[in-house]
Amino acid sequence: MATRIDGKALAATIRERVKRDAAELRQRGVVPTLATVMAGGDAGAESYADAQGRTARELGIEYRLVRLGATVAAREVEAALDGLNRDASVSGILLSQPTPAGIDAFALQQRIAVGKDVEGVSATNLGMLMMGHAALAPCTAAAAMECVRASGIELAGAAVVVVGRSNIVGKPVAALLLAAHATVTQCHSRTRDLARVTREADVLIVAAGRAEMIRSEHVKRGAIVIDVGTNRGTDAAGKSKMVGDVKFDEVEPIASWITPVPGGVGPVTVAMLMANVVEAARRARV
Ligand code: NDP
Numbered sequence: 337m338a339t340r341i342d343g344k345a346l347a348a349t350i351r352e353r354v355k356r357d358a359a360e361l362r363q364r365g366v367v368p369t370l371a372t373v374m375a376g377g378d379a380g381a382e383s384y385a386d387a388q389g390r391t392a393r394e395l396g397i398e399y400r401l402v403r404l405g406a407t408v409a410a411r412e413v414e415a416a417l418d419g420l421n422r423d424a425s426v427s428g429i430l431l432s433q434p435t436p437a438g439i440d441a442f443a444l445q446q447r448i449a450v451g452k453d454v455e456g457v458s459a460t461n462l463g464m465l466m467m468g469h470a471a472l473a474p475c476t477a478a479a480a481m482e483c484v485r486a487s488g489i490e491l492a493g494a495a496v497v498v499v500g501r502s503n504i505v506g507k508p509v510a511a512l513l514l515a516a517h518a519t520v521t522q523c524h525s526r527t528r529d530l531a532r533v534t535r536e537a538d539v540l541i542v543a544a545g546r547a548e549m550i551r552s553e554h555v556k557r558g559a560i561v562i563d564v565g566t567n568r569g570t571d572a573a574g575k576s577k578m579v580g581d582v583k584f585d586e587v588e589p590i591a592s593w594i595t596p597v598p599g600g601v602g603p604v605t606v607a608m609l610m611a612n613v614v615e616a617a618r619r620a621r622v
Contacts (some may be wrong), residue, residue: 358396368617376406427617428454477508479604492517500543
């Protein structure tokens with residue numbers, strides 16, 4: 337039976353480190369500050385922003401929410417981002433998703449100053465990561481790495497399979513693993529015989545957004561399984577609940593370590609965002 341990787345406990349440890357770093361920066365006169373630009377926004381975005389604000393303040397990070405209406409024009413969002421880019425008191429900037437229809441979130445993200453791109457979504461930050469240079473890594477990819485490291489595995493030479501190739505999870509996590517000298521295989525929706533590939537993995541990272549697609553036949557005995565997926569599913573009584581990309585009860589008996597959903601990668605992601613804000617504040621100062 338696998339050991340569960342407790343994302344909440346891991347996040348608490350990271351938050352303690354961030355809190356200490358933030359206090360140290362404040363002593364030197366730097367107030368780490370995160371600004372979120374929300375254009376329109378839905379209930380999910382609102383509650384995510386609430387959680388961000390709460391966590392940030394608990395850790396000694398200032399939080400600003402810049403609200404723009406759902407009918408805002410792209411140039412107004414651009415102006416808000418440009419203003420925050422110029423504002424020396426702002427360490428990190430985040431564009432809340434989803435943006436209103438007709439607004440190109442990708443183009444706006446590329447406008448965020450590289451040193452303030454705490455979600456690691458700019459082409460420069462992702463490019464730096466691909467080239468093996470220290471960069472502000474996308475928070476979810478960094479969180480998946482923290483979960484892998486919690487297992488204590490030696491990554492050098494390990495066979496790692498990543499299911500998913502998005503710019504925010506699949507590609508950056510593969511780059512981080514490669515930098516840690518793992519042998520990385522990347523799968524996606526066109527991969528033939530996925531189970532044959534994933535069964536080779538010492539470490540299996542799944543970020544596909546397909547509820548419970550990874551079953552027992554996909555997993556080698558003793559593998560470390562990191563489930564990034566967050567999907568709406570239903571429990572036995574038909575009630576809505578959050579499920580991962582891994583069929584947990586089937587895979588838990590086979591794996592050596594596994595992240596649950598919820599309570600795995602998710603809480604660590606928020607902690608890594610805060611770690612990036614403090615890192616951005618520190619880099620801006622030196
Ligand atoms: P995307 O939809 O951008 O990417 C999904 C990837 O999975 C694509 O590369 C796709 O392949 C691949 N894929 C889809 N279906 C299959 C399949 N049947 N077999 C193999 N590969 C498949 O998703 P994201 O990367 O943004 O997110 C992935 C998951 O992680 C989602 O559930 C999301 O909610 C969750 N997430 C969780 C976070 C957290 O904090 N825990 C944060 C961010 C995301 P192709 O490229 O060929 O289409």
